[in-house]
Amino acid sequence: MGREPVAVDILLEIDGVDFDRAWEKRVDAVIDTASGFTAHFISSADFMAAKVAAGRPQDIADVAALRKAAETRAPRSGKEPPESKLGGQIQ
Numbered sequence: 001m002g003r004e005p006v007a008v009d010i011l012l013e014i015d016g017v018d019f020d021r022a023w024e025k026r027v028d029a030v031i032d033t034a035s036g037f038t039a040h041f042i043s044s045a046d047f048m049a050a051k052v053a054a055g056r057p058q059d060i061a062d063v064a065a066l067r068k069a070a071e072t073r074a075p076r077s078g079k080e081p082p083e084s085k086l087g088g089q090i091q
Contacts, residue, residue: 014042016053022046044070 001008014022025043030036042050048066051059 014046014050014053016049016051017042017046 001010013019022042025046026040027043028038028040031039044066048063051063
């Protein structure tokens with residue numbers, strides 16, 4: 001919907017992502033501070049799972065970049081690393 005750079009993709013299914021589990025882990029964010037309008041987004045883990053399932057070279061590169069950014073952004077807190085949540089498919 002819309003035109004670049006202001007476009008929205010509405011997907012009825014996403015390979016690699018189960019809707020019910022993704023809904024439980026959704027991220028809510030205010031997208032218009034003036035009105036307080038919020039929207040739901042899939043979690044970063046589900047986003048990366050979808051990219052891995054797509055398997056295109058750019059998606060694989062995106063996942064690697066996202067994991068690297070996550071590693072540099074937050075110190076390890078003893079939580080499970082992102083790659084183990086996806087079965088370690090991308091290095």
